[in-house]
Amino acid sequence: MSSELTERILQHLDKCEKTNTLELASVFNEDHQKIVGAVKSIQAAGDLIVVDQVSSKDFQLTDEGREVVDKGSHEAVLYELAPAEGSAQAELMKSSPNAKVGFSKAMSNGWILIDKSVNPPLVKRKVEKIEDHVRENLKAIDIGKSNEIDDKTKTDYKKRKLIQEIVIKSFDLSKGPEFTTKIEKLETDLTADMLANDMWKNLKFKPYNFNAKGVPLPCGHLHPLMKVRTEFRQIFLEMGFTEMPTNNYVESSFWNFDALFQPQNHPARDAQDTFFVSNPEKSHKFPLEYLKRVATVHSKGGYGSIGYGSDWKIEEAQKNVLRTHTTAVTARMLYKLMNDNEEFKPVKYFSIDKVFRNETLDATHLAEFHQVEGVVADRGLSLGHLIGILHEFFKKLGMTELTFKPAYNPYTEPSMEIFCFHPGLGKMIEVGNSGMFRPEMLLPMGLPPDVRVIAWGLSLERPTMIKYGINNIRELIGPKVDLKMVQESPICRMSKITPKTEGNEE
Numbered sequence: 001m002s003s004e005l006t007e008r009i010l011q012h013l014d015k016c017e018k019t020n021t022l023e024l025a026s027v028f029n030e031d032h033q034k035i036v037g038a039v040k041s042i043q044a045a046g047d048l049i050v051v052d053q054v055s056s057k058d059f060q061l062t063d064e065g066r067e068v069v070d071k072g073s074h075e076a077v078l079y080e081l082a083p084a085e086g087s088a089q090a091e092l093m094k095s096s097p098n099a100k101v102g103f104s105k106a107m108s109n110g111w112i113l114i115d116k117s118v119n120p121p122l123v124k125r126k127v128e129k130i131e132d133h134v135r136e137n138l139k140a141i142d143i144g145k146s147n148e149i150d151d152k153t154k155t156d157y158k159k160r161k162l163i164q165e166i167v168i169k170s171f172d173l174s175k176g177p178e179f180t181t182k183i184e185k186l187e188t189d190l191t192a193d194m195l196a197n198d199m200w201k202n203l204k205f206k207p208y209n210f211n212a213k214g215v216p217l218p219c220g221h222l223h224p225l226m227k228v229r230t231e232f233r234q235i236f237l238e239m240g241f242t243e244m245p246t247n248n249y250v251e252s253s254f255w256n257f258d259a260l261f262q263p264q265n266h267p268a269r270d271a272q273d274t275f276f277v278s279n280p281e282k283s284h285k286f287p288l289e290y291l292k293r294v295a296t297v298h299s300k301g302g303y304g305s306i307g308y309g310s311d312w313k314i315e316e317a318q319k320n321v322l323r324t325h326t327t328a329v330t331a332r333m334l335y336k337l338m339n340d341n342e343e344f345k346p347v348k349y350f351s352i353d354k355v356f357r358n359e360t361l362d363a364t365h366l367a368e369f370h371q372v373e374g375v376v377a378d379r380g381l382s383l384g385h386l387i388g389i390l391h392e393f394f395k396k397l398g399m400t401e402l403t404f405k406p407a408y409n410p411y412t413e414p415s416m417e418i419f420c421f422h423p424g425l426g427k428m429i430e431v432g433n434s435g436m437f438r439p440e441m442l443l444p445m446g447l448p449p450d451v452r453v454i455a456w457g458l459s460l461e462r463p464t465m466i467k468y469g470i471n472n473i474r475e476l477i478g479p480k481v482d483l484k485m486v487q488e489s490p491i492c493r494m495s496k497i498t499p500k501t502e503g504n505e506e
């Protein structure tokens with residue numbers, strides 16, 4: 001706060017005994033807020049002045065009122081638009097958005113008339129010249145001269161929404177018991193020097209302001225997606241799952257598609273759906289024996305399957321892609337399970353990481369998103385186990401009403417889409433996809449024939465958007481993200497998935 005302004009205020013008060021902050025703002029030609037700030041710092045220096053808050057009413061132009069100041073009142077505009085030879089009323093009404101109001105006001109002012117002797121009737125000017133009082137009065141209000149205009153007119157303008165009443169808070173000032181025109185500068189810090197030379201005894205210190213807000217800590221913040229990821233991870237860990245290593249975004253088509261018994265002519269392998277990598281374009285290291293078994297099951301069949309009956313090309317399997325699902329990692333892990341160990345042992349795996357799809361972008365789709373995936377491999381698992389484990393998993397997310405719909409995935413049979421009742425939205429929503437991996441996928445990996453693998457996948461973004469009440473995915477990730485959203489979003493608790501807007505955020 002400039003000490004010069006505080007002194008000017010005190011000198012002014014010395015001369016006139018009483019003043020008001022609004023008056024000071026106009027005398028000093030300063031912003032009112034600045035004057036109020038200076039008054040506050042005078043108050044902090046002791047009982048120099050007596051300050052009383054007062055409120056007064058004034059008028060301010062609305063956007064429409066401002067338009068009238070710029071272009072003229074609606075009635076004057078309409079009068080100007082009416083040509084000397086007259087114009088059909090319907091035509092005139094189309095001329096401006098405010099023509100209707102302008103027409104009725106111009107009629108009651110006696111500025112225009114309707115000539116009914118012709119068909120259709122014409123609107124004509126009735127007087128040669130008009131005076132736009134509304135515009136002049138609004139100009140006066142705009143420069144703070146509203147007291148020059150009578151109350152009835154102001155009430156009328158208020159009804160017409162050309163002006164609005166505002167309450168102005170200001171402060172009346174008078175001299176206090178310790179009044180002086182010179183403010184002693186108060187010390188804010190006690191220094192080592194002041195202590196050493198006993199200066200502190202004669203100095204005046206500024207009192208501590210215990211109501212001051214603390215400075216926001218310059219610390220990092222977790223993005224909501226990361227908070228929700230932590231919650232999901234916690235749920236999987238509680239259920240005894242182990243996290244899969246998902247650190248390779250680039251995957252060969254072999255692991256992303258072929259190992260999953262996805263035919264080489266499957267539409268998902270199209271450039272429209274998948275991002276192909278140009279450098280390095282191809283992968284060359286594959287477990288050869290396994291690759292041969294995959295080639296055979298695709299082209300000729302085996303393990304009780306007739307396969308796809310079409311050629312299987314290694315060139316197609318070698319193509320590198322940005323993985324389209326984390327199920328590619330699941331395939332690697334199940335293969336590894338049989339190749340690193342002598343014997344099969346049951347496992348429960350999960351992963352939460354990025355996948356990439358060549359999608360048309362819109363409010364709910366991005367070209368990269370996160371997938372949450374769970375897999376259980378054990379002897380004798382059935383669809384009943386899958387349904388049971390899904391109920392348990394989603395219950396931990398706060399979703400208890402699940403239904404399933406038959407679906408199709410090249411690598412699972414049967415496959416089921418998972419729906420749950422969303423209490424906030426009041427309807428069933430799709431939350432994921434699931435199934436039992438096919439023998440054509442598992443048996444070439446070397447898994448024993450009585451081992452069944454159940455799995456499911458869902459996106460991380462969707463529950464996050466529901467949880468935080470975000471409707472547009474671009475507000476959640478990407479360059480448009482508001483850092484404030486990241487800083488202020490609370491920690492996510494999955495116990496109740498209900499939108500934030502309903503006030504149910506825990």
Ligand SMILES: N[C@@H](Cc1ccccc1)C(=O)O
Nearest residue numbers: 325327433434435455456457
């Ligand atoms: N990979 C599937 C999800 C899924 C995982 C496991 C089993 C079935 C389905 C997807 O991309 O949607």
